Amino acid sequence: xxxxxxxxxxxxxxxxxxxxxxxxxxxxxxxxxxxxxxxxxxxxxxxxxxxxxxxxxxxxxxxxxxxxxxxxxxxxxxxxxxxxxxxxxxxxxxxxxxxxxxxxxxxxxxxxxxxxxxxxxxxxxxxxxxxxxxxxxxxxxxxxxxxxxxxxxxxxxxxxxxxxxxxxxxxxxxxxxxxxxxxxxxxxxxxxxxxxxxxxxxxxxxxxxxxxxxxxxxxxxxxxxxxxxxxxxxxxxxxxxxxxxxxxxxxxxxxxxxxxxxxxxxxxxxxxxxxxxxxxxxxxxxxxxxxxxxxxxxxxxxxxxxxxxxxxxxxx
Amino acid sequence: xxxxxxxxxxxxxxxxxxxxxxxxxxxxxxxxxxxxxxxxxxxxxxxxxxxxxxxxxxxxxxxxxxxxxxxxxxxxxxxxxxxxxxxxxxxxxxxxxxxxxxxxxxxxxxxxxxxxxxxxxxxxxxxxxxxxxxxxxxxxxxxxxxxxxxxxxxxxxxxxxxxxxxxxxxxxxxxxxxxxxxxxxxxxxxxxxxxxxxxxxxxxxxxxxxxxxxxxxxxxxxxxxxxxxxxxxxxxxxxxxxxxxxxxxxxxxxxxxxxxxxxxxxxxxxxxxxxxxxxxxxxxxxxxxxxxxxxxxxxxxxxxxxxxxxxxxxxxxxxxxxxxxxxxxxxxxxxxxxxxxxxxxxxxxxxxxxxxxxxxxxxxxxxxxxxxxxxxxxxxxxxxxxxxxxxxxxxxxxxxxxxxxxxxxxxxxxxxxxxxxxxxxxxxxxxxxxxxxxxxxxxxxxxxxxxxxxx
Numbered sequence: 001x002x003x004x005x006x007x008x009x010x011x012x013x014x015x016x017x018x019x020x021x022x023x024x025x026x027x028x029x030x031x032x033x034x035x036x037x038x039x040x041x042x043x044x045x046x047x048x049x050x051x052x053x054x055x056x057x058x059x060x061x062x063x064x065x066x067x068x069x070x071x072x073x074x075x076x077x078x079x080x081x082x083x084x085x086x087x088x089x090x091x092x093x094x095x096x097x098x099x100x101x102x103x104x105x106x107x108x109x110x111x112x113x114x115x116x117x118x119x120x121x122x123x124x125x126x127x128x129x130x131x132x133x134x135x136x137x138x139x140x141x142x143x144x145x146x147x148x149x150x151x152x153x154x155x156x157x158x159x160x161x162x163x164x165x166x167x168x169x170x171x172x173x174x175x176x177x178x179x180x181x182x183x184x185x186x187x188x189x190x191x192x193x194x195x196x197x198x199x200x201x202x203x204x205x206x207x208x209x210x211x212x213x214x215x216x217x218x219x220x221x222x223x224x225x226x227x228x229x230x231x232x233x234x235x236x237x238x239x240x241x242x243x244x245x246x247x248x249x250x251x252x253x254x255x256x257x258x259x260x261x262x263x264x265x266x267x268x269x270x271x272x273x274x275x276x277x278x279x280x281x282x283x284x285x286x287x288x289x290x291x292x293x294x295x296x297x298x299x300x301x302x303x304x305x306x307x308x309x310x311x312x313x314x315x316x
Numbered sequence: 317x318x319x320x321x322x323x324x325x326x327x328x329x330x331x332x333x334x335x336x337x338x339x340x341x342x343x344x345x346x347x348x349x350x351x352x353x354x355x356x357x358x359x360x361x362x363x364x365x366x367x368x369x370x371x372x373x374x375x376x377x378x379x380x381x382x383x384x385x386x387x388x389x390x391x392x393x394x395x396x397x398x399x400x401x402x403x404x405x406x407x408x409x410x411x412x413x414x415x416x417x418x419x420x421x422x423x424x425x426x427x428x429x430x431x432x433x434x435x436x437x438x439x440x441x442x443x444x445x446x447x448x449x450x451x452x453x454x455x456x457x458x459x460x461x462x463x464x465x466x467x468x469x470x471x472x473x474x475x476x477x478x479x480x481x482x483x484x485x486x487x488x489x490x491x492x493x494x495x496x497x498x499x500x501x502x503x504x505x506x507x508x509x510x511x512x513x514x515x516x517x518x519x520x521x522x523x524x525x526x527x528x529x530x531x532x533x534x535x536x537x538x539x540x541x542x543x544x545x546x547x548x549x550x551x552x553x554x555x556x557x558x559x560x561x562x563x564x565x566x567x568x569x570x571x572x573x574x575x576x577x578x579x580x581x582x583x584x585x586x587x588x589x590x591x592x593x594x595x596x597x598x599x600x601x602x603x604x605x606x607x608x609x610x611x612x613x614x615x616x617x618x619x620x621x622x623x624x625x626x627x628x629x630x631x632x633x634x635x636x637x638x639x640x641x642x643x644x645x646x647x648x649x650x651x652x653x654x655x656x657x658x659x660x661x662x663x664x665x666x667x668x669x670x671x672x673x674x675x676x677x678x679x680x681x682x683x684x685x686x687x688x689x690x691x692x693x694x695x696x697x698x699x700x701x702x703x704x705x706x707x708x709x710x711x712x713x714x715x716x717x718x719x720x721x722x723x724x725x726x727x728x729x730x731x732x733x734x735x736x737x738x739x740x741x742x743x744x745x746x747x748x749x750x751x752x753x754x755x756x757x758x759x760x761x762x763x764x765x766x767x768x769x770x771x
Contacts, residue, residue, distance in 0.1 A: 057433075147593025148606055169538070169596035171747065256539040256598050260743040275426040276541065277733040278450065280433065 046291070053284035066281060073285035083286070085261050086269040093180060093265060094244040100184050102236050105191035106229075112192065113199045123193070130189035138253035141182040145169055145254070169255055172262020179250050179263055187243065191236050198232030199225070231304060238301040242294050266290045374413040375666055377673055379441040380428070382421040399685050406676050412669055425542075425732070428454075432661075440664035441673055446543045446655045449480040449729045455659040459484040461671045466678060469696045471719060477655040477727050485659050489677055490686070491693040491700065492654030493718045494552060494616045494642065495711070497625070501636040502530065502613040511640035512614075515556070515581055518643040519588050525613040526589025533590040534612035536597035537746055540739020541732050543655055543725060544600050546746075547739035549616065551726055552652050553578035556645030561726040567767055571760035577645070579745055579752040586746055595746055608633055616642060618654055622711040623691025639714045641721070651723040687712070730766050737762035 053073050055066030077083050108126065111117045129137070144152050145168040153165040168178045202225060210220045226233075248267050251257060257264040257272065264272075267290060274283025407413060417439065419427055425447060431437040432454040442455065459467075470487070478486035498511055506525055512518040522532030540546045551561065559574025586594075591612055597603045604621055606612045608631040622639070625631050641649045658677060660670045676682065683694035687705045693712055694700055706712050728734065738759045745755035 145596075146602075147596055148591070148609075148611060167592045167596050170592060175596070254598075255596070256541075258538050258540060258598070258740070258743060259595050260747060260749065261740050272736070275429050276736070277730070278429055278433075 049284045049288055049291070052280055053282075053288050055281045057280035069281065073282045074289075076282065077285060077289065082261060082264060082269055083266075086264045086266045089176060089263065090245060090265045090267075093176065093183075093247065094241055096180055097184055097187065097244040098237055098240045100180075101187045101191050101240050102195075102233060104184070105188050105236065106195050106233070108188060108192040109195035109199050110225075112196050126189045126192060128189075129186045132186065134186075134249035135253060137182070137186050138250045141178075141250070142254050145178055170259060172260050175255055175259060175263050179247070179254060182250055182254070183244070183247055187240060191240060194236055194239075195229065195232060198229050201232075202228040234304045235301065238297050238304065241297050242301075245290060245294055245297075266293075374407075374411055375669060377412055377414050377441060377666065377670055378439045379414055379416050379443075379673070380424070380439040381416055381418050381443045382424055383418040399682050402679075402681065403676070406673075410669060410672060412673070414673065437661050437663045439661055440666060440670040442659050442661055444478070444486055444655070444657045444659050446477060446725055446727045446731055448478045448485045448655075448657065448659065449727055450731065451659075452480045452483070452485060452729070454662055455485045456662055456664070456667055457483040457485055458487070458660060458671065458674075461667070462487065463675065466675060466696075469698050471695070471697060473719065473723070474653075474695055477653050477725050478657045478659070480729075486657035487674055487678060488653075488655065488657045488695050489683075490619075490654070490656050491695050491712075491715055491719060492618055492620065492656055493651040493715055493723050494618060494654075495651065495714050495718050496614060496640045496642050497607065497617045497621070498614045498638045498640065499607070499610065499612075499633055499636055500638045501610075501633070503638070511638060512643045514643055515645050518614075519581075519584055522585055522588040522590070522614065529611065531589050531591040531606070531612045532614060533585050533588070533594075534597075534603045534606045534615050535590070535594050536600050536603040537595045537743060538598035538602070540743060541735040543652065543727075544618075545735055545739050546742050547735035548652050548725065550578055550582060550738070550742050551724070552616070552642065552650060553581050553645060555650035555722045555724060556642070556647055557581075558645070558647030561724075562728075562767075566728075568760050568763045570763075571756050574647075575756045575760075576753050579742060579756055581645070582742065583745055583752055595743065610636075619693045619709075619711055619715050620691055622709065639711045641714065641718050649718070649721045651718050651721065652725045653723045655725055655727065728767075728770075730770050733766050734763050737766060 052066070054068060054070060056069045056072070057066035112122055112126070132140070144150050147153070147165055147167040147170065150165075150168070152168065153162070156162045157165065166174075169175045206224050206228065207220060210224050215223065245265075246267055247265055248271065251263055251265060251268045252271075255263040257268050266286065270283050270286040270290060272283075273279045273286060277283075403414075424443065424445070428437070428442065428447065428451060431439070432451055437454065444451070444455075448455070471491070474488040474491070475484050478484055478488060496511055502525055503509070503511075506521075508521060508524070512521045525532035535549060536544070537546045537549070542548065554561070554570060554574055557574035557577045559570055559572060559578065561568060561570050563569040591603075591606055593606070594603065597606075600618065600621070603612075603615055604617060604625070607615045607617075608625050610632045622637075625637050626634050628634050642651055643649065658674045660667050660674070664670050678696065680696060680699050683696050683699040684702060684705060686692050687694045687699065688708045691709060693709060693715055694705065699705055700712055700716055741750065741755040741759040741762070744750040745752050750758070
């Protein structure tokens with residue numbers, strides 16, 4: 001496909017006459033209802049949120065009216081110390097979570113791909129953390145981390161690893177890392193299954209060729225598995241980044257953002273400003289900043305998923 | 317929808333309602349959960365709305381109340397059984413049908429925030445906890461609607477947290493002040509014969525009572541905001557030290573000696589023997605569990621905890637609990653108010669009937685049953701002084717005595733924001749990341765900015 005053709009796709013094709021042109025126009029017509037619904041349920045809230053973020057809203061007295069303040073809410077964001085904390089916490093949380101979840105997920109996927117690990121039983125067991133309701137997961141971890149009764153302290157103390165019980169949620173940095181562990185535990189299964197699907201698509205002939213060439217296990221992983229898994233890993237990285245940025249339930253149940261705002265992430269901060277403090281305009285501005293961050297990640301995701309020109313031609 | 321189907325949707329048995337309420341309320345703060353006991357008495361829905369209505373000429377009253385706590389305090393079912401007949405009679409006599417929406421307590425504020433913001437709240441009667449100033453434009457002044465005999469039977473100070481800009485918007489239905497709970501067995505073992513009366517006593521006792529496996533003091537400092545949050549506990553000490561949150565002009569005045577002394581006491585207690593887990597406990601239940609397990613010797617607590625603490629199925633210290641006035645600071649003892657109140661929304665089409673329902677909730681018989689069966693103390697003075705109530709709710713005298721001293725919760729329209737800022741700085745001091753003086757100064761600066769942005 002030529003570069004010019006790529007720039008006009010798909011509209012150029014819509015204008016095409018003949019059977020293919022009619023087929024494409026019919027296709028667009030058939031997905032139109034779905035597009036309308038999508039714009040209604042996704043587009044309206046997004047636009048509404050942006051409009052809200054440009055106002056100072058004073059709810060009350062049965063009114064929900066605001067005064068236009070332009071970009072004032074956005075301009076206030078950099079000087080808000082809570083935003084700085086939430087942003088750095090979000091970046092740290094997302095970066096560590098993505099690295100650990102994808103790494104461990106890949107390790108788990110490789111184990112499940114091993115002939116000894118292919119039993120359906122292991123996959124069912126693996127799915128349990130992912131299948132748990134988020135709030136139920138948070139409550140479980142709340143008890144695991146309990147400073148007095150938590151099983152974690154009990155086990156570590158009995159093993160002689162700690163001399164006295166640790167207040168896992170009592171220190172800002174430790175609390176954030178504790179939340180990370182809980183979220184990583186819940187996130188690994190889905191990512192592992194995605195990676196497993198990717199692993200199973202690696203042509204076995206490449207492994208046979210590597211063996212014939214005398215490649216070690218590490219060399220096989222480094223020069224066969226990883227390159228073949230590149231797209232799948234990228235998708236996992238983007239998806240997990242979006243999910244990590246959206247974490248809310250764990251914070252709400254375990255720490256309420258504390259201690260000393262140590263576990264406030266952008267999502268929670270937006271909630272707090274909007275629903276706790278009633279500052280709908282500023283809360284919407286924070287949510288929109290988060291939306292832009294996730295939108296960029298989603299664009300990357302789309303870029304990774306975009307069919308190659310060859311595939312489009314083949315489809316045509 | 318077929319009327320029979322609708323009936324199936326909106327009707328829940330009392331047992332199912334309590335079970336469901338207990339489920340969704342797991343681990344959540346229970347302040348103000350009492351109204352759900354009343355919800356259990358009606359042919360009610362946990363998700364009623366404006367569309368939910370009774371048949372015939374019945375007038376529907378929609379009530380927003382918190383769900384029952386988990387674990388449900390003993391006596392809940394009995395409380396419900398006792399008043400169910402009276403409640404049904406009230407509905408019949410008034411041609412009314414009461415439909416409850418009972419979300420878990422922590423969701424109440426958010427639910428109100430969004431519903432009031434929409435301009436179309438679906439409720440007639442709404443439970444409030446310190447949010448009257450915030451939602452003052454969404455609820456109606458009721459001082460003129462209150463019968464004189466009822467008003468005369470309520471402590472005048474109980475209206476302080478439901479009054480804003482000179483107008484009274486709600487009626488508190490339970491006397492809910494924090495008092496001191498202590499473990500008498502721990503005291504006896506340490507040779508302590510009476511509860512601490514002063515700050516110095518408190519610090520000394522906490523130190524003496526702390527030993528391996530046991531802490532002298534426990535409280536929930538994990539959540540900074542709201543009634544029962546870190547900041548509200550500091551407000552107790554602030555009043556005991558003779559300080560105030562706001563001056564006559566509404567601006568903060570707590571960056572002074574009493575303000576710093578109040579926080580320094582909290583820091584000193586931390587070092588003396590507060591359960592280190594306190595900084596991670598986000599609800600009073602978390603701290604109460606430590607106390608009722610016999611792992612902590614003292615704590616501040618609400619009256620509703622008294623009866624569960626005496627229940628052998630949930631407590632290991634049955635018969636070993638004493639209660640007393642909170643230890644006095646330089647200015648004497650003081651407390652805060654739980655501020656559990658009923659209000660009527662401006663959206664209500666039947667405010668008079670809604671007021672009658674509130675009067676039913678405050679009926680002496682209901683108030684008496686509330687105290688005897690659930691441990692939630694009545695607000696009516698006549699019921700508080702009832703010998704039967706005092707015999708059953710043995711903490712009533714202490715709470716009544718505590719109410720003779722200051723118990724201002726300093727609620728304002730931006731109470732959540734103020735307590736969030738204040739509580740976060742207090743947490744920093746408790747963690748040793750800031751001095752008491754610095755934390756109070758930083759908090760004062762933030763609260764000043766918050767108040768200025770409101771005014």
